[in-house]
Amino acid sequence: MNNSTATTAPKSWLILRPATWRQIGADLAYILPGFFISIVSFVVLVALFSLGLSTIVIWIGLPILVACLATARWFANVNRSALRRWAGEIPPVHYRERHKFSIGGMFKNLADPQLWKDFIHGFLVSFPLRTATFCVAVTIPAATLGGLTQWIWLRFLPAGNTPLAELIGLDKYLGVSPEIAEAWLGLFYGAVLLLLLPFITHLLAVADAATTRALLTNETAALRARSEELATSRAQVVSEEASTLRKIERDLHDGPQQRLIRLQMDVEAAQRRMTTDPEAARDLMDGALEQSREALAELRQLSRGIAPPLLADRGLRTAMESLAGKSAVPVAVSGNLGQGTRLPESAENAAYFVVSEALANVSKHSGANQAAISVDANPSELLIEVSDDGNGGAHVGKGHGLAGLVDRLSGVDGSLDISSPDGGPTTLRASIPLRA
Template sequence: MTYSIAPARQTSWLIWRTATWRRVGADLAYILPGFFVSIASFTALVALFTLGLSTLVIWIGLPVLVACLATARWFASVNRSALRRWAGDIPPVHYRERQKYSIGGMFKNLADPQLWKDFIHGFLVSFPLRTATFCVTITVLAAALGGLTQWFWMRFLPEGNTSLAEIIGLDTYLGVSPVTAEYWLGLVYGAVLVLLLPFITHLLAVADAAVTRALLTNETAALRARSEELATSRAQVVSEEASTLRKIERDLHDGPQQRLIRLQMDVEAAQRQLGKNPEAARELMDGALEQSRAALTELRLLSRGIAPPLLADRGLRTAVESLAGKSPVPVAVTGSLAANVRIVESAENAAYFVVSEALANVAKHSGASQAAITVDANPTELLIEVTDDGCGGAHAGKGHGLAGLVDRLAGVDGSLEIISPAGGPTTLRTTIPLRG
């Protein structure tokens, strides 16, 4: 994704256009409050930094310096919010994970380079830059307004005042009185400044935004951290998948495979007994039938971890409706995702297993009398919500089925939110991005 320092480029800077004045208003709303934020940040950071540095020798300064950088981070978040309102999307920012407030932990917190960039911005850069920006902006606004209204307020000046037009000889050049020449001069430079106002305010805002973006965002570090997080989550998913496959292989060998072997032996024995001892053959066939039923039950249990052909053939909505139809608890399926509408395969698989595990929990543990599934999709994300009117208390603790869903969703950058107070109801809300 690309980010620009400024908002969408102006198609026209004509002063009589409404869009031009909206742009001027947005620039002023970014420039003027920023000056007061810079005063507050400069004052707070100067006090904390000097106090921390002067008392560092007796160790009191260490937590003070940590507090100084935490304050700088807070002011940086305020500045980033202002930049985001003005420019729209801005690059991400990454901070190292906060450590415990032990001696070693505080030293590690002080080693975060982004915190020091926040400090430099709030302590050394923003205050002088925004002071100059504020002064230029106020001067231009005052001069433009003063020039355009000079014909009104000049009459209140004391007599004998020497005007600028008279000093430069404009009255002599135009052959008019000094007062008239001053009126015309004010109107001219006021009109010129009004025409230049959009360019001046936008240039000052862009300069401030460029400095803020350079110091208060670190897209490379953020992307690197995100890449490491995704690599870790994907490695965990691969490990979980491998573990699941080994478990399925073991369960197939110890369960259905042994039962099918026993079934084959019983059928062969029944064939041998069929002619000479029909009663014994019937007993063997009854046993074989029982073995086949047990094998089918075990295969169904094992297949819970494998995506069904229905999902691959007809899509998520149809597969979810199939799960709802098989649930012992009545389930209503709603949402904007229509049948036979296909989305990213990995998202479909993850969403299917979320619904499958959620409905299994509803049936086994919730004591619910009814449940509902909402499946919504838009161009950027898939939203799944499963609710029931059961007893509540669901959580994603280790050893529970929902914990496996968290790991599975991590592989597709998805998130799982569980709202399940004691006494119910329970809501499982899943979000899976469909882009990137």
């Protein structure tokens, strides 16, 4: 989500309004630096593209062309940042995944259409357009100021100077001297340009922004890529859930179910011997009691990874405080999520397992003396942070306990970030959207 403050258009274009002058300043702050960026991008991209194209026959040009497009992408990021500061929210952009630095990989990198759109913008479009907009944006304010102050500096011009008012006969038409006619002419066109200044500068900024949006953003491709990513992650989550259910089914069949069958057989045998051999019946009942304890222990082990009733009945805050209380490492719980506050079930389940897995890793691997959980909810997202003062080195690589959290969070459109340098501390941050 972009948190940039959008530059809002003034409610009125009256030149005396402060909002109008703020808009003029914002437009000029967007237009003028863009001209110098376009000069640099044009020169650099022309040089790289010409060198790469001329040496492509001896293969040296291939990495140069890749570098040219990478440079175009960098300039595109600069232009998008400028546009975001001026306009606030802008459409997303999508690039294809980068390939390895091999001949085949470089050819695949050159096939990314967005990189070529970045190149076209920096090479062919932005320089001529911004040169024109820069000239107009500088000339109009200068002409406005010059016309409004012409009555002051007109007297300092050389004596042989022929004013424009005299050339067009305005002095004779008004019946005044050429100097007075020239001063009135300057005030007239200066006032007209001053009234038109906000419209002109904003039109120039809008024209530049339109070309930047058209070439440097690609909302359709970005949404398509996001859709494919979500479809993949959801398919993976469904597959993992099905695999988990099959594993639970096997574990129930091979563990508690067999023990319960043995328990039933022992109880039935004890019933038969209750009157004829009480001692043997007592031994059988003792064995049945032990079988019941082991079955209960196995059921508790299997229930790990399944959302507890406490989460469903009393909410996320209470469930997390319960996890903190059971942790082998002292854990402090904070945040603005209150007792009894309910969130969407999918978000609560994902958050619970993130914290559960994080605390399990803290207890097993971190060597920490203390840990902390922060749970903050706002109307749009749930933010979770688990930190400890342990040895660090945690990551989400395959085969590690935290790897499954990325897939679990992707199933609810969430994200995971881990900071865990060697020597610690470790901080795990998860974000879960609360809006569809």
